[in-house]
Amino acid sequence: xxxxxxxxxxxxxxxxxxxxxxxxxxxxxxxxxxxxxxxxxxxxxxxxxxxxxxxxxxxxxxxxxxxxxxxxxxxxxxxxxxxxxxxxxxxxxxxxxxxxxxxxxxxxxxxxxxxxxxxxxxxxxxxxxxxxxxxxxxxxxxxxxxxxxxxxxxxxxxxxxxxxxxxxxxxxxxxxxxxxxxxxxxxxxxxxxxxxxxxxxxxxxxxxxxxxxxxxxxxxxxxxxxxxxxxxxxxxxxxxxxxxxxxxxxxxxxxxxxxxxxxxxxxxxxx
Amino acid sequence: xxxxxxxxxxxxxxxxxxxxxxxxxxxxxxxxxxxxxxxxxxxxxxxxxxxxxxxxxxxxxxxxxxxxxxxxxxxxxxxxxxxxxxxxxxxxxxxxxxxxxxxxxxxxxxxxxxxxxxxxxxxxxxxxxxxxxxxxxxxxxxxxxxxxxxxxxxxxxxxxxxxxxxxxxxxxxxxxxxxxxxxxxxxxxxxxxxxxxxxxxxxxxxxxxxxxxxxxxxxxxxxxxxxxxx
Numbered sequence: 001x002x003x004x005x006x007x008x009x010x011x012x013x014x015x016x017x018x019x020x021x022x023x024x025x026x027x028x029x030x031x032x033x034x035x036x037x038x039x040x041x042x043x044x045x046x047x048x049x050x051x052x053x054x055x056x057x058x059x060x061x062x063x064x065x066x067x068x069x070x071x072x073x074x075x076x077x078x079x080x081x082x083x084x085x086x087x088x089x090x091x092x093x094x095x096x097x098x099x100x101x102x103x104x105x106x107x108x109x110x111x112x113x114x115x116x117x118x119x120x121x122x123x124x125x126x127x128x129x130x131x132x133x134x135x136x137x138x139x140x141x142x143x144x145x146x147x148x149x150x151x152x153x154x155x156x157x158x159x160x161x162x163x164x165x166x167x168x169x170x171x172x173x174x175x176x177x178x179x180x181x182x183x184x185x186x187x188x189x190x191x192x193x194x195x196x197x198x199x200x201x202x203x204x205x206x207x208x209x210x211x212x213x214x215x216x217x218x219x220x221x222x223x224x225x226x227x228x229x230x231x232x233x234x235x236x237x238x239x240x241x242x243x244x245x246x247x248x249x250x251x252x253x254x255x256x257x258x259x260x261x262x263x264x265x266x267x268x269x270x271x
Numbered sequence: 272x273x274x275x276x277x278x279x280x281x282x283x284x285x286x287x288x289x290x291x292x293x294x295x296x297x298x299x300x301x302x303x304x305x306x307x308x309x310x311x312x313x314x315x316x317x318x319x320x321x322x323x324x325x326x327x328x329x330x331x332x333x334x335x336x337x338x339x340x341x342x343x344x345x346x347x348x349x350x351x352x353x354x355x356x357x358x359x360x361x362x363x364x365x366x367x368x369x370x371x372x373x374x375x376x377x378x379x380x381x382x383x384x385x386x387x388x389x390x391x392x393x394x395x396x397x398x399x400x401x402x403x404x405x406x407x408x409x410x411x412x413x414x415x416x417x418x419x420x421x422x423x424x425x426x427x428x429x430x431x432x433x434x435x436x437x438x439x440x441x442x443x444x445x446x447x448x449x450x451x452x453x454x455x456x457x458x459x460x461x462x463x464x465x466x467x468x469x470x471x472x473x474x475x476x477x478x479x480x481x482x483x484x485x486x487x488x489x490x491x492x493x494x495x496x497x498x499x500x501x
Contacts, residue, residue: 124405146423150404153422157403199438202401202420 002110005117006135010151012122014143015179020119021049025224026242028083032114038088039131040121047087051222061089064101070108094127106134132163137173143180144191175206182211183255207241209234210255291322297329328356338364451490460486470495
């Protein structure tokens with residue numbers, strides 16, 4: 001049974017697209033067939049993070065409007081053959097998305113893939129609403145700071161009221177993915193603690209992804225971090241999160257600061 | 272008032288409502304009476320102790336049948352408290368009073384069941400999920416209870432009191448329609464704004480030592496009191 005997963009946050013810049021690519025790649029690595037769908041019409045990024053920007057011919061809007069078939073718009077990943085991308089259009093805006101069109105495309109994707117992962121645009125407007133509408137599950141990407149947490153709270157409320165499942169009286173399964181977690185700043189009390197975020201949002205924790213150069217480096221070369229630096233801390237966090245999405249029970253570890261020799265010698269103030 | 276009228280006892284009239292059973296006789300009356308007999312045989316006490324009236328609309332064209340009908344009903348022990356659907360002068364015999372303004376209650380036998388009072392809508396709202404940022408819960412008729420937290424940027428507005436069995440981070444507006452007795456209770460106070468009957472306090476005006484604690488707020492005269500619950 002195909003699962004439709006929306007990666008959403010409300011706030012921009014918290015790591016939705018990075019997380020979509022990484023979770024999609026990790027799920028595909030485990031042998032599942034996966035499609036990642038970019039809903040950020042007009043500001044598409046997922047093609048860049050996936051390294052497929054030079055292979056885009058048709059996009060989601062072309063399929064919705066009937067100008068192209070789904071098979072023409074899907075781009076197969078060069079590294080993992082079970083991973084596919086349905087890019088957004090950069091020249092259009094969110095008004096080109098229609099409820100009927102989105103429902104039809106998601107329905108077709110569900111027949112072809114095990115996982116349909118929708119990368120939501122920021123905000124709570126039409127694009128974000130359509131991205132979450134057909135979701136069975138949601139990954140709410142949150143940074144440990146108050147504005148991101150409040151926006152996530154708002155989005156969780158919408159997942160519970162505006163989705164197709166909510167309209168049928170069912171629940172969307174929601175998971176919290178805490179990204180850009182900086183152990184050093186957490187230790188200094190400059191960020192919300194994990195427990196505080198969990199208490200405010202009261203949804204289960206899918207994983208904690210530490211802030212890392214590896215994420216930036218992977219984005220710059222156009223590869224999901226789980227493929228570009230598989231041994232890095234964020235890659236391991238995303239791989240574990242993907243396993244939890246598939247029902248495995250793994251303990252979530254809170255990243256700790258690894259202090260080097262110099263900082264041990266010269267005390268704490270090295271950041 | 273005159274002395275004469277003061278000396279007479281004052282007669283008090285009270286209103287009370289009963290549900291009357293309404294018979295609807297139709298010609299030919301013999302057949303209709305047979306049906307009535309059969310029904311009374313099945314439940315002999317059906318009409319006992321209940322006000323019975325007759326809707327004579329179907330007999331308006333043949334008023335000469337009415338006198339016979341009344342006799343036939345009296346013979347069966349049914350005395351009418353009133354009639355409707357016919358002009359009394361057209362009949363020629365003494366009739367029970369013509370009643371107006373009746374309302375239909377339920378069909379047939381159902382009306383004979385001891386009438387249940389109309390269901391009272393509960394004057395409280397229970398939410399067993401958190402109220403998320405951006406959501407607004409408005410319940411003018413009474414109290415609101417939230418088993419969960421009220422997020423920053425969310426609001427709960429109630430005609431009565433507000434009970435939050437979680438952290439109150441957003442706004443709570445109690446006694447919205449002029450109820451100064453309303454109160455706000457929460458297990459953990461982190462509120463952005465508390466209001467009761469139009470008086471409000473923002474987070475800045477709430478004593479810092481109450482933050483994060485179980486607390487309640489109520490009105491004392493023209494000012495709001497916020498105090499810990501422990």
